[in-house]
Amino acid sequence: MKRYLIVGSGLIGRLLAWRLCRADHYVDILSSDDLQGTGSAGYIAAAMVAPATEAITSDAMVQTIGNKSLQLWPQWLAELPEPIFYQNNGTLVVAHAGDQAEMARFTRRAEHVLSTDDYKVLDKVNLAECEPQLAEQFDLAMLFEQEAYLDNRHLYRLLAQVLATEHCRWQHCDDIESLTCESIDSNCRHYFGYGSAIYDAVIDCRGNGARQDIGDLRSVRGEVIRVHAPEVHFKHAVRLMHPRYPLYLVPRPNNEYVLGATVIESDDMSPVSIRSGLELMSALYSVHKGFSEARILEMSAHCRPALLNNMPRISRTESGFRINGFYRHGYLFSPAIISDMVAILEGDTGQVCFGEYYDV
Secondary structure, eight states: OOEEEEEOOSHHHHHHHHHHHHTTOEEEEEESSOTTOTTSHHHHSOOEEOHHHHHHTSOHHHHHHHHHHHHHHHHHHTTSSSOOOEEOSOEEEEOOGGGHHHHHHHHHHHHHHSOGGGOEEEOHHHHHHHOTTGGGTOSOEEEEOSOEEEOHHHHHHHHHHHHHHSSEEEEEOOOOSSOOHHHHHHHHHHHTSSOGGGOSEEEEOOGGGGTTTOTTOEEEEEEEEEEEOTTOOOOSEEEEOOSSSOEEEEEETTTEEEEEEEEEEOOOOSOOOHHHHHHHHHHHHHHOGGGGGOEEEEEEEEEEEEOTTSOOEEEEOSSEEEEEOOTTOHHHHHHHHHHHHHHHHTTOGGGOSOGGGEEO
């Protein structure tokens, strides 16, 4: 049994803490966020696990890593004390008549990157059978059946509860802008009453908070709107082609939906702009008229940490390891990469699947 210090309690930090506790290790967490993780990018996210549709606009390796996570998510969620809303009905990709050029480019890219088993092209009749309300607005769709989404807010709450009962201590702290051996030891003595020498390793999971320590780390802003729409009954995640950026619509329990835009290159953490808000709400209405009477529950913005290749990286530091760079793929990549991180910490290198992305 070992003892680890995790700095940061966003999606990666709390998932890693949970898996280490499940492996019978002791974990301390230092975090400038609250226990519920409301300051985390993962708290704002739509929480899609979409290996194929993400690979189309990035790299085939995204699908390989994502498929590993798609396999792990149901296994991990089954270990929690209560069921999490997790749907694996797949993703539907649609486009309005004026955006068919975007759809054609997306389709050509899918043909190049993916296997023909990864998706189906649906005409209006097939779409009506698959998602009747969506067929009211669209004549054509691409169906990616091997994709899922989950209720991230519920996951965050449950992980906070589970970690409070496992071999874990969570301590709120001030922002740690630079993580050095000296700053770690100082913070440990201040918040825990002992030095950092007791830890087998310190794992830096600060995300954007590590910008001072990672020269090639950048931010990608995401803006979302959450609504309650009793008249809308989608069971698939929906991606809407758009000339400026992809839009995604993801169901939540009780007819709630998250709609967002994903790729705004900015470290701006200010509230959602009027322009973005209007675009998001217009997109909702264009997908289904039932959203006209939807009630806005929340409009939020956050920045996701990204590296130059938009792929995650595990790297060795003088005090342990750093795990960062999940871009907009936090839920898509986290189980696969965290499993590798646990294997590295336990010295089981034979279980490491994606070592080409690590500097360990």
